Amino acid sequence: MRKDAKCIRNAYRGNHWLSGGITNNSISDYQLPAGITLIALVVTIIVLLILAGIAISLSVGNNGLFSRAKNAVDIWKNAESDEQEKMKNFANTYDEILNNIGSNEDIEENKITIDKITGLEKENTETTDKEGNRVVVPAGFKVVNPDQTVNEGIVIEDVSAENTDTIGNQFVWIPCTIDGANNTLKYDRYAFNSDGYDASQIKLEEKDEDGSYKIRRVDITSYYFHEAMTEQERISIERYGGYYIGRYEAGCDIERSESNKGNIENVARIKENLKVYNWITRDEAKTISERIYIGKSKLCSSYAWNTALKFIDGETGTYAVNSVGGNYKENGGLKNTGYHALKNIYDMGGNVYEWTTESYTDQSTPYVVGGGCYYNQASITPAGNRLYFSSDHLKDNIRN
Numbered sequence: 108m109r110k111d112a113k114c115i116r117n118a119y120r121g122n123h124w125l126s127g128g129i130t131n132n133s134i135s136d137y138q139l140p141a142g143i144t145l146i147a148l149v150v151t152i153i154v155l156l157i158l159a160g161i162a163i164s165l166s167v168g169n170n171g172l173f174s175r176a177k178n179a180v181d182i183w184k185n186a187e188s189d190e191q192e193k194m195k196n197f198a199n200t201y202d203e204i205l206n207n208i209g210s211n212e213d214i215e216e217n218k219i220t221i222d223k224i225t226g227l228e229k230e231n232t233e234t235t236d237k238e239g240n241r242v243v244v245p246a247g248f249k250v251v252n253p254d255q256t257v258n259e260g261i262v263i264e265d266v267s268a269e270n271t272d273t274i275g276n277q278f279v280w281i282p283c284t285i286d287g288a289n290n291t292l293k294y295d296r297y298a299f300n301s302d303g304y305d306a307s308q309i310k311l312e313e314k315d316e317d318g319s320y321k322i323r324r325v326d327i328t329s330y331y332f333h334e335a336m337t338e339q340e341r342i343s344i345e346r347y348g349g350y351y352i353g354r355y356e357a358g359c360d361i362e363r364s365e366s367n368k369g370n371i372e373n374v375a376r377i378k379e380n381l382k383v384y385n386w387i388t389r390d391e392a393k394t395i396s397e398r399i400y401i402g403k404s405k406l407c408s409s410y411a412w413n414t415a416l417k418f419i420d421g422e423t424g425t426y427a428v429n430s431v432g433g434n435y436k437e438n439g440g441l442k443n444t445g446y447h448a449l450k451n452i453y454d455m456g457g458n459v460y461e462w463t464t465e466s467y468t469d470q471s472t473p474y475v476v477g478g479g480c481y482y483n484q485a486s487i488t489p490a491g492n493r494l495y496f497s498s499d500h501l502k503d504n505i506r507n
Contacts, residue, residue, distance in 0.1 A: 222253035226266035231347075236261060242280055243347045245403075252451070257282055260451030262354060273399060276377040278351035279452050281411075281418050285344050294344045296334065296465075297413040298322045299427045299491040308493065324493070332475060332493055334409045334465040352407070352415045353377040355444040355453045356461070357384040357395065375399055379445035383459055388499055389474040392462040409465035412455075412477045416491055419449045427491030430456020430478075435485045442481070456490030457481060467495040474498055 221234045221242060226249040233243050234250075240257035244250060247267030255261065257280060265276040287293030296319065298310035311321040317335035344350060358381025359373040368386035375384050375395045384395065396406040416427045425431075426449060433456035434446045445453050455461075460476035467473050472495040479488030488494070 220253075221250050221261075224249055226264075240282065241348055242282075243349065245351075248278075251277065255451075258450075262451050263351065272374045272376070276399070277354040277379075278377065279354050279450070280349055281352055281415050282349040283344060283414055283418070284348060285341060292414065292417055294336075294340075294350075294410055294414050296320065296322065296409045297417060297427075297491075299413075299416075300325075308491075322493070330467060330469040332409070332465055332467055332495075336410055337408070340408065340410060350411060352411060352452060354451060355379055355381075356458065358382055358444040359384050363387075371395055379443075379453075381444045383441065383444060385441075385459055387462075389462045389496075390498060393464070405464075407461065407463050407477070409463055409475070409477075412461075412463050413491070415452065416455065419452060419455070419490075426456060426489070428486075428489050430485045430489040433457025433479065433485055433490070434481050435479060436482055437484075438481065440481055454478075456485065460488075460494065465493070469495065472497050 219228075219232055219234055221236060221244075224232050224234065224244050226247055228244075228246050230246050231243055232246075233241065235241055236256045237254070238256050238258075242250075242257060242261050244263055247265060247269065248263040249266050251262040251264050252260075261280040263278055263280070265273045267274065281292075283292040283294040285294055287295070296310070298308040300308050300310075307325060309323055309325055311323065311331070313321050315321055315331075315333040315335075317333060319333045319335045321331040321333055323331040340350075355377050357375040358378060359375060360381065361367075361373060362382045363373075363384065363386045365386060371387060371391050371394065373384070377399075387395070393406045396404055398404075420426050432447045432449075433454060434442045435457045438457075442454075442458055446458055447454055447456075449455075455478055457479050458481050459478070460480050461478045463475050463477050465475040467475055474496050476494050476496065477492065478490050479485065479492060
């Protein structure tokens with residue numbers, strides 16, 4: 108490309124005088140002109156005038172260069188205007204689509220109704236009860252009572268074939284939020300006195316090192332209960348708007364006693380009319396709970412236990428402080444799972460104490476139970492009660 112340009116430039120140098128003259132390198136290739144005659148000058152002027160006329164004609168006519176350039180500008184402006192109008196229309200349509208997400212009738216029609224969930228779904232299914240309340244049903248579960256509402260206690264049942272040990276397990280949906288916004292139930296720890304319930308516990312304004320509020324009994328000021336919410340809990344509640352709690356106390360097929368208390372190989376089941384899974388330590392209860400559904404189930408935290416009691420009580424606050432109807436002293440001893448229910452959740456008050464993951468600052472008795480037991484009275488050890496034990500405390504009245 109550079110070589111061709113150089114050739115063209117050399118031709119021009121052969122037809123015009125340059126201020127610097129012709130270099131010695133060109134003498135051998137071209138003859139120098141002797142001069143310019145008058146005829147040559149006239150011809151040159153005429154040729155230049157003709158060329159100038161042609162150039163003017165091409166530039167200023169109706170089809171001239173200037174006219175065509177103006178037309179091109181007008182066409183471009185019109186095209187730009189049309190394009191802007193199309194983009195504006197597209198943006199309006201896009202905004203309309205975004206604003207209709209969640210309320211689109213076609214989307215609502217495609218949502219699986221609560222009575223059509225079979226348990227064969229491969230993923231969690233979001234649905235609503237008959238009052239429009241949200242329910243998230245895990246894959247492998249069906250809804251047992253689709254005609255009831257969330258407030259009455261929606262029950263799900265394991266119908267998956269992946270693990271025969273878990274088939275038939277039942278859980279109850281507890282709707283809640285992390286912040287309690289818009290009058291929703293807040294996923295939280297409750298003392299059942301500052302919330303208008305019980306005078307035996309106080310939720311202090313002071314927080315512990317783990318970020319949780321200190322809760323203490325009114326009769327013991329030296330120690331307090333504490334537990335920080337785990338990140339897994341927080342994410343799960345934010346994502347699903349609730350959680351599931353076992354419908355029944357954990358049970359097993361054989362009756363446990365002091366003689367077989369060290370055996371925790373029995374699979375825990377969440378079903379009606381089983382022997383209560385008692386005679387276990389807190390750590391054993393934690394292990395048993397986590398292996399029911401590996402990575403998905405866990406021992407109740409104080410958040411889960413307390414929030415479930417708030418769900419049962421609503422605004423009344425009676426069951427948490429006086430669990431009338433539960434299996435207590437007057438009813439004649441330990442019962443199988445499924446004795447007394449409120450909102451389809453059985454025996455949170457009475458029958459046996461229940462280990463939680465909450466802690467107590469007295470290191471000699473650092474582990475905490477909720478609920479009550481069959482040898483006490485409903486007003487003394489109600490469902491909202493907190494008691495503390497050592498890690499190796501084994502009794503027939505404690506289960507997971």
